[in-house]
Structures are given as structure tokens and as C-alpha cells.
Amino acid sequence: MPYLGGEEAVKELRRALSNPHVQADHLRYRNTILKVIRVMSQGVDVAGLFSEMVKACATVDVVQKKLVYVFLCSYASLNPELSLLVINTLRKDCQDPNPMVRSLALRNMTNLRLPSLVEYVEQPLMAGLRDRAACVRRVAVLGWAKLHNLQPHSDIDAAVVNELYSMLRDGDPVVMVNCLRALEEMLKEEGGVAVNKAIAYHLLNRLKECDVWGQCEVLRVLQRYRPQTEEELFDILSLLDPSLLSPHVPVMAATLGLFLSLCSPGLPAVSMAALERTQGPLLAACGSASQEMKFTALCHIQLLLRSLPGLMGAHYKRFFCGYAEPAYIKQRKMQVLVELVNDDNVGLVLDELKGYCTDVSPNTAQAAISAIGRIGRSYSDRCLEILTGLLGLKQEHITSVVVQTMQDLVWVCPQCSDSVCEALGGCEDTLQDSQGRQALLWLLGVHGERVSGAPYVLEAFVEQVRSELSAGVKTELLSATMRVFLCRPAEMQDTLGRLLHYCIEEETDMCVRDQALLYYRLLHCGIEETHAVLQGRRSDPSLGVLIGRPAEPVSQWASSFNTLEPLRQGHAGTHSAAQGAPNHVILNPKPKSVSLLLPAPYAGLLAPCSGGSQLSLSLSPALKPEEFECLWLGGLQDPHAERGKEEILESVRVSFVPHHSSPRGLQAALKLVNIQTMAFTPPHTLPWRVYLYTHTRWKSPIPSPPCEDTQTLVLGELLYTGRESGRVEDKDEKREGGEQKKGGSEEGRVKVTVKQQPRDDEAMRGFLLVLNATLHTVSSS
Amino acid sequence: MISQLFILSSKGDHLIYKDFRGEAGKDAVTVFYEKVTALTGDQPPVVMSHKDLHFVHIRQGGLYWVVTTTADASPFTIVEFLNRLTTLIKDYCGSLSEKSVRMNFALIYELLDEVVDNGYIQTTSTDILKNFIQTEAVSSKPFSLFDLSNVGLFGAETQQSKVAPSAAATRPIMSSRGEQGGKSEIFVDVVERMSVVIGSNGVLMKVDVEGEIRVKCYMPSCLEMRIGLNEEFSIGKSQLRGYGAAVRVDECSFHQAVKLDEFDQYRILKVCPSQGEHVVMQYQLSDELPSAPPFRLFPTIERDNGGRLLMYLKLRCDLHPKSSAINVSVTVPVPKGSLSLSQELSSPDQTAELRPQTRAVHWDIPRFPGGAQLSALFKLEVPGLSSASMMEVGPVGLSFELPKYTCTGLQIRFLRLTPVQPGSSQRWVRYVTHSDSYTIRI
Numbered sequence A: 001m002p003y004l005g006g007e008e009a010v011k012e013l014r015r016a017l018s019n020p021h022v023q024a025d026h027l028r029y030r031n032t033i034l035k036v037i038r039v040m041s042q043g044v045d046v047a048g049l050f051s052e053m054v055k056a057c058a059t060v061d062v063v064q065k066k067l068v069y070v071f072l073c074s075y076a077s078l079n080p081e082l083s084l085l086v087i088n089t090l091r092k093d094c095q096d097p098n099p100m101v102r103s104l105a106l107r108n109m110t111n112l113r114l115p116s117l118v119e120y121v122e123q124p125l126m127a128g129l130r131d132r133a134a135c136v137r138r139v140a141v142l143g144w145a146k147l148h149n150l151q152p153h154s155d156i157d158a159a160v161v162n163e164l165y166s167m168l169r170d171g172d173p174v175v176m177v178n179c180l181r182a183l184e185e186m187l188k189e190e191g192g193v194a195v196n197k198a199i200a201y202h203l204l205n206r207l208k209e210c211d212v213w214g215q216c217e218v219l220r221v222l223q224r225y226r227p228q229t230e231e232e233l234f235d236i237l238s239l240l241d242p243s244l245l246s247p248h249v250p251v252m253a254a255t256l257g258l259f260l261s262l263c264s265p266g267l268p269a270v271s272m273a274a275l276e277r278t279q280g281p282l283l284a285a286c287g288s289a290s291q292e293m294k295f296t297a298l299c300h301i302q303l304l305l306r307s308l309p310g311l312m313g314a315h316y317k318r319f320f321c322g323y324a325e326p327a328y329i330k331q332r333k334m335q336v337l338v339e340l341v342n343d344d345n346v347g348l349v350l351d352e353l354k355g356y357c358t359d360v361s362p363n364t365a366q367a368a369i370s371a372i373g374r375i376g377r378s379y380s381d382r383c384l385e386i387l388t389g390l391l392g393l394k395q396e397h398i399t400s401v402v403v404q405t406m407q408d409l410v411w412v413c414p415q416c417s418d419s420v421c422e423a424l425g426g427c428e429d430t431l432q433d434s435q436g437r438q439a440l441l442w443l444l445g446v447h448g449e450r451v452s453g454a455p456y457v458l459e460a461f462v463e464q465v466r467s468e469l470s471a472g473v474k475t476e477l478l479s480a481t482m483r484v485f486l487c488r489p490a491e492m493q494d495t496l497g498r499l500l501h502y503c504i505e506e507e508t509d510m511c512v513r514d515q516a517l518l519y520y521r522l523l524h525c526g527i528e529e530t531h532a533v534l535q536g537r538r539s540d541p542s543l544g545v546l547i548g549r550p551a552e553p554v555s556q557w558a559s560s561f562n563t564l565e566p567l568r569q570g571h572a573g574t575h576s577a578a579q580g581a582p583n584h585v586i587l588n589p590k591p592k593s594v595s596l597l598l599p600a601p602y603a604g605l606l607a608p609c610s611g612g613s614q615l616s617l618s619l620s621p622a623l624k625p626e627e628f629e630c631l632w633l634g635g636l637q638d639p640h641a642e643r644g645k646e647e648i649l650e651s652v653r654v655s656f657v658p659h660h661s662s663p664r665g666l667q668a669a670l671k672l673v674n675i676q677t678m679a680f681t682p683p684h685t686l687p688w689r690v691y692l693y694t695h696t697r698w699k700s701p702i703p704s705p706p707c708e709d710t711q712t713l714v715l716g717e718l719l720y721t722g723r724e725s726g727r728v729e730d731k732d733e734k735r736e737g738g739e740q741k742k743g744g745s746e747e748g749r750v751k752v753t754v755k756q757q758p759r760d761d762e763a764m765r766g767f768l769l770v771l772n773a774t775l776h777t778v779s780s781s
Numbered sequence B: 001m002i003s004q005l006f007i008l009s010s011k012g013d014h015l016i017y018k019d020f021r022g023e024a025g026k027d028a029v030t031v032f033y034e035k036v037t038a039l040t041g042d043q044p045p046v047v048m049s050h051k052d053l054h055f056v057h058i059r060q061g062g063l064y065w066v067v068t069t070t071a072d073a074s075p076f077t078i079v080e081f082l083n084r085l086t087t088l089i090k091d092y093c094g095s096l097s098e099k100s101v102r103m104n105f106a107l108i109y110e111l112l113d114e115v116v117d118n119g120y121i122q123t124t125s126t127d128i129l130k131n132f133i134q135t136e137a138v139s140s141k142p143f144s145l146f147d148l149s150n151v152g153l154f155g156a157e158t159q160q161s162k163v164a165p166s167a168a169a170t171r172p173i174m175s176s177r178g179e180q181g182g183k184s185e186i187f188v189d190v191v192e193r194m195s196v197v198i199g200s201n202g203v204l205m206k207v208d209v210e211g212e213i214r215v216k217c218y219m220p221s222c223l224e225m226r227i228g229l230n231e232e233f234s235i236g237k238s239q240l241r242g243y244g245a246a247v248r249v250d251e252c253s254f255h256q257a258v259k260l261d262e263f264d265q266y267r268i269l270k271v272c273p274s275q276g277e278h279v280v281m282q283y284q285l286s287d288e289l290p291s292a293p294p295f296r297l298f299p300t301i302e303r304d305n306g307g308r309l310l311m312y313l314k315l316r317c318d319l320h321p322k323s324s325a326i327n328v329s330v331t332v333p334v335p336k337g338s339l340s341l342s343q344e345l346s347s348p349d350q351t352a353e354l355r356p357q358t359r360a361v362h363w364d365i366p367r368f369p370g371g372a373q374l375s376a377l378f379k380l381e382v383p384g385l386s387s388a389s390m391m392e393v394g395p396v397g398l399s400f401e402l403p404k405y406t407c408t409g410l411q412i413r414f415l416r417l418t419p420v421q422p423g424s425s426q427r428w429v430r431y432v433t434h435s436d437s438y439t440i441r442i
Helices: A006-018 A020-024 A026-041 A047-056 A062-078 A080-093 A099-111 A115-129 A134-150 A158-169 A173-186 A197-209 A212-222 A230-245 A249-263 A268-277 A279-286 A291-307 A313-319 A327-340 A346-356 A362-376 A380-391 A396-412 A414-423 A434-446 A454-463 A471-487 A489-505 A510-525 A527-534 A541-547 A569-577 A600-609 A625-637 A663-672 A761-780 B028-038 B075-093 B098-103 B105-115 B388-392
Strands: A614-618 A676-680 A688-699 A711-720 A751-757 B002-009 B014-019 B047-050 B053-060 B063-069 B185-198 B204-217 B224-229 B233-235 B247-249 B251-254 B268-271 B276-286 B295-303 B308-317 B324-333 B340-345 B351-355 B360-369 B373-381 B396-403 B412-418 B426-440
Touching (some): A006 A026, A047 A062, A047 A080, A062 A080, A062 A099, A115 A134, A212 A230, A212 B075, A230 A279, A249 A291, A268 A279, A279 A291, A291 B075, A327 A362, A362 A396, A380 A396, A380 A414, A380 B388, A454 A489, A625 A688, B002 B028, B028 B047, B028 B063, B053 B075, B063 B075, B075 B105, B075 B276, B185 B412, B247 B276, B308 B324, B308 B360
Parallel strands (some): B185 B426
Antiparallel strands (some): A614 A688, A711 A751, B204 B276, B224 B268, B251 B276, B396 B426
């Protein structure tokens, strides 16, 4: 917020600073400098006072010195020439008998951030490393890191690096930790400070001397250390064990992070035990007085629950919301509560959630209603009772979410449909937003024969179609009217006729018009055909089982533990992705954010693909169903496709008959090799389809810099058309933008269509090998 | 690693800005403020990103305390650091507000300079910092009669008078050179926060008590302090000590500077307090309370013939008659569209009003003695009141403060300083219980 009179104020200050009377009286002088800093931190540009301030620097008053340094460090980069004048004062201060003055001078000398001054700074910094006072050594050590940042491309002085390594043995713990920090920065290109056995043990032994912040830093650096023997590993783990219960949450989190990185490859049981031990401190952090700390702990508990689903089951009451808590904490708590529901506590949890449904904040109320809907997948009767009760409130935002939740619930649990149909009457008057109305129309269309008033509700909608703005509602209305027409033609004929007439003749939105035309022509083909097209499935009970996620291995999320990642907005958004329209079968709502190397049996398959380096598949970054759809369809319609990129792979003989294996088994098997199933048609339907995706990435056995990491996104479709029909089962590959098919005539084979972006033949071959092997395993077992 | 740190007022004024690494531009402040004000209600605000800038912030004292950092930074460390920084600044400036930060900006810059170097946290201990900090705090506390209104807050053993003015603990620790100099005091506070859910049938559904012992020390030199807790204090479910009613907590953790060699036998904590405020011990108790919950509500809610909503609330305070609750505020959510409120309260110092933006009736009781029962009758005009609308009434939330009371029963038996301080030293022990969240379902 710059002051309007900024110019005037600067002039005034300059006059005061150069006034000899002010300079003589050191209290007045200090006060004037204070004013300069005050104006500066309010955002006024006071760079013009630089030369006056340089003069003020030469003083014995430490407070004044500190103030002037604050100013100089902010503006030095604008006045490199004038800053040279300060260097002399600073160098003189480095010789001062008072260690505080020495450290102050040294710190600010390096904070000026002027590459031209480096030659003057090096000598005092070297002397600072050997200073008697620890506070000077602390500053000097970090000073080298600052110098390196100023000239990142210059050579590193090996003598300094050696000196810093030897100073890891310094008596002062802060100096030791600062050495680690400085070395990390200076040796970034070599992968940071080298932690060998001697250093690791030294750091572990001195951990107790450090304060909280130092301990966190040391534990983070130790993550890179790989113990040679199992015995050594367990020695380290038992040494660190007490820190898992540290009352300081940062230390606890850093220790757990180290545990996970040490145990993740081979010792899943140990990391599970560590997770269980930390639940106490994490729960305590959830009850912290600081809302931000609460939030951080909650987000990390969600991570833990991915691997240990029942972890905090006994403590579910800790996640009841306080009435004065901010909405974002309440929502996280509800997400955790949903995960912790079991037969014993479901009643109490639902009672609690019911109380939130009428919360004054619509966001909280809606989150509570969706939470009840999610619990409804396992405990449908109790939840439906609550949801139906909420409809009685006749409040717009509540009714809308309740209807959407019911739509999801009916799709997953067909047994609910009767009670839902009973509850629907009368909602149409309350609903205002388009999502709620779409959900209602979908329900009416699919279960029209059981809702007695359905034709009248639809008629009312049709009458108002002219003033309807949302195209989504219009298309949903078209489908619903058609579906109800099929089961109750007498009541609907007139309404349908009017709707089709309006949509074809007057509608301006092309999608709506096209859909109406499609239905119109369909009706011309005869009622049988129309039935066949429109009477799709009404529910997908197989989904209900798939939604209960199996426990993930810890390594899926270990690398994002104790980083900002779990706290991000996008992470929370996954919850809403799960409640999309049931037209898309959505599996596994949680995104995977960690890549995994292939399990050993498949890794071997890939070895010959590329000399020495290894292909890995990973699920990160996760793809949302909408993104998948967009990429899949977008590729097909892309007019700028390069035709030259098409390629056909050899057809692989997979006698995979999907009807012999359960969809769950297939999904689990693909998951094992890091291929994510997006959607599939239920078994025993023809044609049978599965959509899937993965990311391929090359990994050489030696850790290579990330620039060599090439990653491609692979989208795939498995298509099985059955023996009797097409007999076009072949393996085919389609690049981004191109498509080519090759007919085959062998029996019981699945056609694979693949899109890749960007193109990488080797990776594609590797992917197909893995897919093939997996399908083979599934069908043979 | 901390790249920048800044403190903004709630209106977005720049109060403090410090760039530790010179990696990001100064426009980060503006970017942050734009992002934080554009957040909608349900978006979590703690972490925000803009290109490769990552903001972590907390809100304390009505101010934004913001850090920009890298994506792989530990959120626990940064949030804890920001919280610690606010207590440090509170220690040095006396109180935490926009005004005190504005007045003490030079001191805060000096502190930041010592606390963080090149983006790495160096130390947050007042013992080390006091050797470096030269600027004196400017106290922003004008004399106010309101400060004396809560004098009843303070307990036990003092030499001259029974109570200390409440402003005594909100002065800067470094003002020893000022006119208050020479007054070496130590405050030991036992602060508990309770969160309770009581079912509609009066059954206690959930209790959580989070407690801590805070020591605020103004003494320049104190070698050792011994804090004696109740002898029958026990930790965990199995361990029971002494006879009669035990004082029990589920979990308990101590500051790393606390020596526990006499704790197992005599329940004595030994600390060498450094200047400023520190949490010496934290404890939790869940699922049970040694005594009855402090408040119970007996509501009668009905619709009358004219479509009005009648709420008759009887609120009973089950504390010991000698103690009392202060600043009690009862929040009753009411149906949407409630128009007007008519009220009958039992005494003139109570107030009640209908706030449409929170859709609730707020009933404030400044002082509520133990064992008393208060009642209130509210009549609400609600157009289109239906039986379903009754679902919107409740749950009732209470917020209150219980001075001189701990719900776990934890007491401090004695407080001894070694070496014995000269006459001017004063020791204060205070107890208070706050309601974190006290919900009664209807």
C-alpha cells in the first residue's frame, strides 16, 4: 500500500538524515533511520536514500547498525557501486572483539547478494569458519552456501568443501546442522552431501543435542543413507524409535518419513508398525489449538488410512467436528469419518453427520450429505432414512445434493431404488440448480414406471423448456422423456411430441438438437429398436464392491509424506470426482501419486527392450475420468493428426475370455503392474470393453539425472466382440491421432487399441508385453 | 527451507516483509493476498501455490503469517515454526496484534534476522536469542478498565495480594530496563480445552480434554523450578495411584527440557525456565470425565398454532457453587427464514439476539454461578414453518470459560524456585478451562 505522499516523505527523510544536528544526537539519528525502515516496509520506494544510509552505517550503536543493514540488504542490488563503500565498514566489523558484531557483519556481508563483492567476502568468511565464537561459525558456514548461490556456475573450492565436511564434527550442534545445509546446497549437482556410514553414525549420535529444527534437518538428510546390512538397519531403527513418539510433531513426522524410506523396499511390516505407533502423536496434533496444525495432521492421517484402512477406528470420535471449526477442517474430518465407519459405530457416526446436514454453511452441509451417501453404499437403509428426512426441509441446496447423492446410491445399490422412488415426489419444486435437476431427471427416466407422478413432473419440465438455460438439463430431459414414454406411452405421447418438436425446430444448441433428431429417427425404426437402444442398465452392483478399496502399499504415498502435496486442494477434490454421473463407470476415485517399479516377474520381460535401462509403469499423475474421456476422444477427432505415425504391432495370441474371470480379479491384476482400469462394461455383455491407462518411464539401473527421464502417457481399450459376431480380434496400436486396424480371425482374442503421447516405440512394446503377460496370467488362473 | 516470510494485516497491508534467499520477487505478497481473498468457503487455505511459489500461512492475532517455500518442505515444520514465531513475537512485544507488530517492526526484523538465516531456522529459544536482541519493545498497552474486569481469573499462593492484574502476563519479557524493571515474576498456567458432545437424551457421547501447563517466566536468572502436581495423578488406564478419586489422563508428554527423575515417585516436574512462554507439559483425556459435564440443557421446542416456534431452554450449571463460568454464549441454530425473535430472559444482564447470517439465536450470559439454573423463552416468527423444519433447530453450541477450574482435576501443589529468589519475586498459578466445542443435541 504505497503512501500517496511517498515522494514528499523521502525528501523529508533525506533532509533529516543529512542534517548534522541529527547526526550528532545519536537517539535522533536512530529514530530517523527507524522512520526510513518503517516507510520501507510499508512499500514505499526509498532507494534514493542509499548514500545517506551508507554513511549511517559507520556507528558504534549496534541497534542502529542492524537497522541500516536491513535497509542495505533490501536495496544493495540496485546500487552495486555505492555498496562497495559499505564493504570496508563490514570488513572492519569482522575484526571486532564482540562476537555479536562479527556475526552481524558477516551475515550482512553475504546478504548483500552482489556478485561483484565476492572477492572481498571470501577472506573474512574463511576466517569466520575458524572463529572462536559458535555464532560466528554458524553464520560463516551458511555464508558459503550464499556465495555459491550467487555464482551457481563457478567451480566449488574443494578446500571449502573439505573444511565444511570436517566441521560436521564441530562442538556446536547448530554449526553441524548448518554444515549439512550448506553442503546440500553447494553439492546439489552431485546429489547433495555424501552420507557414508561414519557420517550417518555421527549424525545419529548427536541427534539428541540438536533442537527441534535441527533434528528435522538431520533426519531428512539421513533419508539418503542406505544401511549395508539388515542388522545395521535395525540398529538405526531402534535408535530412532523413541522419536516416533516425540511430543514435537515435526520431529515425529520427520522420523516417520525416515522410517518409511528405510523400510519401504523390503520391510512393509516394519513400516506398518511405525504407522501404528505414530497414531497417538498424530491424533494429539489433530486436537491442537492451531487450526493449521490440525489441518496438516488430518491430511496426513488420510494418507495413512490409505494403507491401514482401519487404523484409527477406535478413535473415530476424535474426528467429530467442533461447531466453531472452519469449513475446510470440518470437510476433512468428515472424509476421515467415512473411512472409519464400521458395524459398531455406524449409528453414532450417522447421528453426528446428520447434525452437520443443516449447517449454516452450504458447503459443510453438502459435504455431510455426500458423506452420508458414501456410507450408504454399505449401510443403505439407515442412510436413506436420513436422506429422505432431509428432503422434507425443502431447502434448495440440501435437496439438490440429496437428489444427486441418491442418484449415485441407486446406481451402486439397486436395492435402494424403491425407497428412492417413493421419496422423489415433490422435489421438483425445490430444485433450482442444473446439477440437481439433471439428477432428478435421470432418476425419473430410469425408474419412471415406479414413480407414479413421473409423467406430470416431466410435463411440467417440458412446458418450461423454452426458458431453460442449461443444455445438460435439456439432454437429460430428452432421455428421461423417451424412457418414460417406452414404459408409459399413453401418458407420455403428447409430452414427448411437444418436446421433440421444440428441440428439433427451435432449439439452438446443436447437441440437444442432434440428440432429439436421433431419438426421432430411432422412433421411426420401430419400438423394438428404440427399446434396445434406450433400456440400458439401471445400476451396476459390481461397482459397490469395487469401491471398497483394498489397502495400498505404503510405497504408493511414502514419497509425498511430510511434503506440501497432501495438503493441496486437488487432493481433496478426488472426493467429488466419485460422485459424477453414473453414466461413466468410475473406478478407484483416489489418484495415485507415486510411481512404482514393476514387480520382479515382469521386470524381466522388459530387460531386452532397451539396453540396460528398465521400463517402469506408474499411475502418477493420476488421470480423472473426464480427462481420460477428453484425451481418448480428442485423439480421434484431432484434425492435425500425423498420419505417418501409425504402426501395427504383431498380434499377440491371448486366448483371454473375459467371461471366465471376474472384473475385480482383472482390475486387481492390472493394478499390480500399475495399469489403472478406468471403466469397464459388466461381464456377459457384448461387446465387452475395458478402458485403462498408465504412464511409462525409463529407469536406468544407475540413478540418472531427471532430464533423461522420458515419460509417456498410454491410454488403452480392450475390446472383446465375442466368438459369434465380428471375429475381428486382433492386436492393434493407434498413435495419438492415427488409427489402423488389422483383421484377424482367431478365436477368443481381445483387441487392444492403444494411444500414446508422446510416441515411444520401445515403451509401447514394453507396455504391451506387460499387458499381455497380465492378461495371460489372469485367463490361465 | 523458507524463501520469504511476511506478515500482512487482515486488510492486506504489508507489516513485515523479509526475503531470506532472494529467489522470488516481492510481488509474491500481492499474489498471496489476491489468492487468499479469492478463496471460497470450502477451499483449504493453509497451502496455496502459484506457479512455483508455494505459500504456507497461518492466522494468528488477526494477521496473516506467510512463508513461501519449496514443494518438498515439511508442512509440520513450517506450521510449527510459524506458531512458534508468533509466541516469540508475543513474548517480545507483549501482545499479538496489528498495532503491536506495527510499533515493534524494528524488533521483529531483528528477531527474524537471528531466527532464520538463508532460509534455515537457526534457533527459536529465548535463552539464546536474548543475547542478541538489542531493540527494546514498545508496549502498546494503554491502561484500560476492561483489563481489570476478569481479575477473578487468578488463583493461589502469593505473598502480598491474592490476585494479579490480568495485564501482568501480557508485557514484553525484555522490559527489565523499563519502569517495571526488577519485578521478577513467574506465571504457571494450567489451561484445558474441552470438546464435548451430549446426546439428546442427556448422555455424554464424546469428551476430549486437551490440557497443557504453560510457564511464562520474566525472571532473568532462575536455576531450577520444581512444579508439584497432584500426588494421585496417573497416566493411562491401568495405572492408579493413591486412594480416592484419582486424577487421570490418557496421554502425557513433556517439553524436552523437563527433568522427570522425581516424576514417577513424587509427581514433581523439574524445569529450568528460560524467559518467555513455554509449554512444559501437554496431556489428553478422552471418553470420560472425573466429574459431571459443566452444563446441561433441558430444551422444550414446539410449534404453536399461529405458526410460531417456541423454544423454552433451561440451562443448568453443574459446577461447584463456589466456582462459576464466565462469558457463556449459547448458540441455537433456528430454521431458515426466521424473521423476528421475542425473548424472556431471567435476568437483565443476559442478552439474546437473532443473527440471520449465522441463522442462529445467540444467548449471552456474562456470569453463570455453579449450581444455578437459568431459563429463557424464545418465540420465533418463521413463515412456512413445517414439522420438517424442526430438524434445523439444534444442535446447540456453547462457548464459555471456567476460571479457577480444571476438568481433569489437575492441580499444582507447590512451586519452588532454587536458589530462593530475593523478596521481589512473585509466583502465580492460574487455572482455566475453555470450551473448544461444547455441543448439546436436541
